[in-house]
Amino acid sequence: MAATVQINEFNTVGETKTASITNSNMGSTDAVNLNAVTYPIAADDNSYEKWQKIEVTAMGGSSKIDNLKTWRTTALAAEATHLTNARIADYGGAEEFATPIATASTIADQTMPSSEPASANLGIGGALAGALTDAGSSDYLVHQIQTTASAVAGASCTMNYQYDETA
Amino acid sequence: MVAKKQIVICGACGKEFKSNDDYLDHVCEKTGYTPRDIEHQDALTGGRFSKISAAALARGEARKAKE
Numbered sequence: 414m415a416a417t418v419q420i421n422e423f424n425t426v427g428e429t430k431t432a433s434i435t436n437s438n439m440g441s442t443d444a445v446n447l448n449a450v451t452y453p454i455a456a457d458d459n460s461y462e463k464w465q466k467i468e469v470t471a472m473g474g475s476s477k478i479d480n481l482k483t484w485r486t487t488a489l490a491a492e493a494t495h496l497t498n499a500r501i502a503d504y505g506g507a508e509e510f511a512t513p514i515a516t517a518s519t520i521a522d523q524t525m526p527s528s529e530p531a532s533a534n535l536g537i538g539g540a541l542a543g544a545l546t547d548a549g550s551s552d553y554l555v556h557q558i559q560t561t562a563s564a565v566a567g568a569s570c571t572m573n574y575q576y577d578e579t580a
Numbered sequence: 581m582v583a584k585k586q587i588v589i590c591g592a593c594g595k596e597f598k599s600n601d602d603y604l605d606h607v608c609e610k611t612g613y614t615p616r617d618i619e620h621q622d623a624l625t626g627g628r629f630s631k632i633s634a635a636a637l638a639r640g641e642a643r644k645a646k647e
Contacts, residue, residue, distance in 0.1 A: 415633040417618045421591075432603060432615060433591040433624060445591070470604055471616040477640070548604075548616075577640035578633070 414473040416578055421550070423464045426512045437463060437572045439558045443513040453566070456492075460558040462513040462521060467535070467551040467574055479544035480577040481535040481551050484526035485570050492564035495525040497556040499534040507539040507552040518557045525556060529575070590615070592624055 419433040422445045431445040439460035440452030454460045469478050483499050498505060500523045508520055526534065536552040537543030545551075554574075588603040589596050592610040597603040604615050611623035621629035 415618060415630075415637055417616060417621055418629075418633070418636075419615065419621060428586050430586060430588045430600070431591045432588060433621070435591065435624070471618075473618060475637070475640075478636075480639070480643070576636050577643060578636040579640040579644050580637065 414475075416469050416473045416475045416478055417471045418467060418469050418478070418576060420574055421466050421468050423466070423510060423553075424513060428510045432468070434465070437465070439463065439556075441515065443515075454493075454558055454560055454564075456560055456564040457562040458560060459515050459517060461515045462518050462555055462557045464510060464513055465554045465556075467554075467576060469545050469548050469550070471548055472546070475578050475580055477544050477546055477579040478576050479537065479542075479579075480533045480575075481537065482530050482533060482573070482575040483535050483554055484529055484573050486527065486573060487570040488527070488568065489558070489570065490565050490568040492561040493568065494559050495556060495570075496521040496559060497523055497525045497554065499523065499525070499530075499554055499556075501530050501532050501534045501541070504534075504536055504541050507536060508555060510553065517559060518555065520555045521557045529573070592620075 421430055421432045422434045423430050424443050438447050438449045440447045440449045441454055442452040443461040498520050533541040535554050587596055588600050593608045611620045613620040
């Protein structure tokens with residue numbers, strides 16, 4: 414047996430949780446699994462923030478889940494940046510949920526890594542060295558796409574969420 | 581302090597729940613398993629989750645061996 418792990422997203426003022434999301438499409442509405450064609454990000458605008466967590470729903474006999482890492486692969490389109498609260502140093506601790514916004518995020522202020530980070534960049538219990546020994550969730554991962562007036566349309570990227578598991 | 585009421589939606593079958601425990605205990609109509617079951621994630625990922633899980637275990641055990 415092994416732990417069961419999923420990615421959840423939280424939306425709207427009510428912090429509605431959609432469990433086990435299937436994509437992280439970024440766009441001009443605060444919604445899970447949004448259609449980026451229907452809700453494009455206009456040049457010089459930002460996407461709505463994404464507020465997501467990694468959740469362990471069962472340990473499955475394992476003793477520990479830790480070393481959470483998140484990063485994006487595949488380049489963004491020109492004049493777009495992908496920002497996040499995830500970082501490997503000077504971690505800001507566990508963020509309290511706030512209704513996702515499309516103005517420039519003050520929480521997501523670090524560049525999203527485009528390759529696997531050298532060490533954990535998303536915390537558990539407010540610390541990068543944190544671990545789950547029972548069912549529970551990570552800290553919030555907050556991320557946002559920001560564009561300039563020169564931004565060009567279209568990028569399809571892959572979000573990576575990784576954890577280590579100890580038997 | 582009053583606990584915040586939060587709706588939890590199963591991303592697979594779309595059912596809404598008033599608590600995370602209720603969500604975790606439900607048998608998903610799409611997968612036939614509860615979200616606590618590894619088969620639930622396997623059903624949603626076309627079997628990829630078991631490979632992801634095995635890789636996570638290999639990384640964790642490798643780190644443990646180094647410590």
